[in-house]
Amino acid sequence: MYKSEKKTIFNVLAIYLSSTLLLIATLFTSYYFYQQEQLIHNEKEILKTHSLELEDELLTLHQDSTENYKYPRFKNFKSAIYDVDKELIFSTLHEDVKSLDTEFFINNDKSYYILPIKPYYLGAAYMVIEKDTTPVDFLSDLIAIAIVVVLITIFTSLFLVKLVLKPLRENLHLLDNFIKDTTHELNTPITTILANIETLDTKNCDEKSLRKFQRIKIASLNISNLYQDLVYLLLNHKASFKNEDLNISNILNERVQYFTIMANAKKLAFDLNIQDDVVFYADKNKYERLIDNILSNSIKYTKKSTTITVNLTSSTLSMTDEGKGMTQNEIDSIYEKYRRFDNIQGGFGIGYSIIKSIADEYKIKIIIDSEINKGTKVTLKW
Amino acid sequence: MVKIVLVLIFWLTMLNADSFEKNCLECHTNKFQLSMFMKKYTLKFSSEKNIKKALFKYLKNPSYKKSVLPFGYLNKFGIKNETILDDDELKDMVDIYYDKFNVKSRIY
Numbered sequence: 445m446y447k448s449e450k451k452t453i454f455n456v457l458a459i460y461l462s463s464t465l466l467l468i469a470t471l472f473t474s475y476y477f478y479q480q481e482q483l484i485h486n487e488k489e490i491l492k493t494h495s496l497e498l499e500d501e502l503l504t505l506h507q508d509s510t511e512n513y514k515y516p517r518f519k520n521f522k523s524a525i526y527d528v529d530k531e532l533i534f535s536t537l538h539e540d541v542k543s544l545d546t547e548f549f550i551n552n553d554k555s556y557y558i559l560p561i562k563p564y565y566l567g568a569a570y571m572v573i574e575k576d577t578t579p580v581d582f583l584s585d586l587i588a589i590a591i592v593v594v595l596i597t598i599f600t601s602l603f604l605v606k607l608v609l610k611p612l613r614e615n616l617h618l619l620d621n622f623i624k625d626t627t628h629e630l631n632t633p634i635t636t637i638l639a640n641i642e643t644l645d646t647k648n649c650d651e652k653s654l655r656k657f658q659r660i661k662i663a664s665l666n667i668s669n670l671y672q673d674l675v676y677l678l679l680n681h682k683a684s685f686k687n688e689d690l691n692i693s694n695i696l697n698e699r700v701q702y703f704t705i706m707a708n709a710k711k712l713a714f715d716l717n718i719q720d721d722v723v724f725y726a727d728k729n730k731y732e733r734l735i736d737n738i739l740s741n742s743i744k745y746t747k748k749s750t751t752i753t754v755n756l757t758s759s760t761l762s763m764t765d766e767g768k769g770m771t772q773n774e775i776d777s778i779y780e781k782y783r784r785f786d787n788i789q790g791g792f793g794i795g796y797s798i799i800k801s802i803a804d805e806y807k808i809k810i811i812i813d814s815e816i817n818k819g820t821k822v823t824l825k826w
Numbered sequence: 827m828v829k830i831v832l833v834l835i836f837w838l839t840m841l842n843a844d845s846f847e848k849n850c851l852e853c854h855t856n857k858f859q860l861s862m863f864m865k866k867y868t869l870k871f872s873s874e875k876n877i878k879k880a881l882f883k884y885l886k887n888p889s890y891k892k893s894v895l896p897f898g899y900l901n902k903f904g905i906k907n908e909t910i911l912d913d914d915e916l917k918d919m920v921d922i923y924y925d926k927f928n929v930k931s932r933i934y
Contacts, residue, residue, distance in 0.1 A: 531873060
């Protein structure tokens with residue numbers, strides 16, 4: 445899966461999931477509060493009925509002409525009566541209520557309902573009804589349903605994103621296959637051209653033919669370079685794998701030499717500050733790919749008759765050109781495969797993708813400093 | 827000393843009881859009637875403080891408007907005469923009446 449594809453999937457998923465989850469959360473929270481309201485409403489209704497029962501009993505009791513009054517007791521609820529100054533008259537409650545100002549409240553799994561009454565039977569100005577709260581455990585069910593809904597949403601989102609990105613994936617696969625086939629077909633002619641160029645005798649050539657010959661050589665080198673990149677990509681970065689202590693000072697000198705013909709064509713000069721015998725543990729082919737890609741990019745994008753500065757120390761390698769430079773947005777997306785900023789120059793836009801892949805493999809940090817119309821400096825730090 | 831205090835309290839209680847007998851029960855011989863009055867006051871005024879306040883006000887200056895008794899009863903017996911007791915004595919009598927006949931203490 446490509447980086448850009450991953451990013452798109454992540455972004456779409458993030459937007460889709462966050463909006464859907466927000467909706468689900470809103471719905472479930474509303475439902476939860478609605479259920480709570482219903483519970484309170486039902487409890488209140490039951491308690492109200494009980495309060496009417498108590499009021500009837502108090503009325504009957506008040507009208508009794510007996511010496512003493514037996515306070516009414518009920519099986520399914522407890523009660524208390526308070527006078528107009530909120531002093532307790534009589535109570536069968538489990539615990540006294542602290543305030544008579546709240547009409548309904550739940551405390552310690554008991555529901556309380558407070559009702560003012562008039563006239564004051566037995567002096568009662570307030571009745572307090574207490575009953576066990578009806579246990580309704582809908583929260584755990586709600587959470588379980590929410591988890592299921594969220595999971596379904598995640599799977600649906602993934603399916604939708606994949607469905608939407610399918611044409612894009614197919615096109616990218618098509619491009620990959622095309623490059624794969626092209627690379628395969630290039631192998632034989634490139635080998636033949638390069639082998640024959642090396643054996644050509646240029647001693648008897650006139651100046652005009654020599655220039656043509658140089659152009660053919662540069663073009664062949666370009667094709668060879670591109671071929672190497674494509675092979676690296678197509679073999680999933682496993683073209684060769686033999687890590688060893690490399691004298692990168694020598695390798696760098698060789699590669700600069702290799703690109704001299706191309707540099708000469710643009711009348712470029714090399715300013716080389718290469719420390720001797722710098723050693724780095726890596727695969728030689730991969731390290732050459734790394735240098736070749738940075739160097740060929742510098743040559744490609746620098747202006748004519750300028751200088752390319754190459755510095756090598758024991759822990760850094762930098763190459764500076766005097767090209768048109770890049771914006772920060774271009775630098776940020778430079779590692780994306782097939783990303784090209786200049787269609788005039790050839791190439792597939794895979795150079796920096798390869799650089800990044802090799803640098804990551806050997807834990808090399810890439811620093812790109814660029815200024816528009818001044819040039820670009822690429823530094824490798826290990 | 828303790829004995830003297832106890833004797834004094836007992837004597838004062840007896841004295842108060844005697845005063846209640848003399849000042850109230852001489853006319854209101856029927857205890858059921860007194861109990862009924864208290865129920866009427868409780869039904870209308872609810873708390874001890876309010877009942878005592880209303881009783882004091884009525885006894886100090888009785889009127890049809892202030893009475894809690896039903897119209898038929900008032901029509902038949904009329905309202906009582908204004909008290910001849912001073913405020914302190916009247917307050918004591920109201921306290922004794924409430925202690926003896928209040929509804930709250932009879933609920934069990």
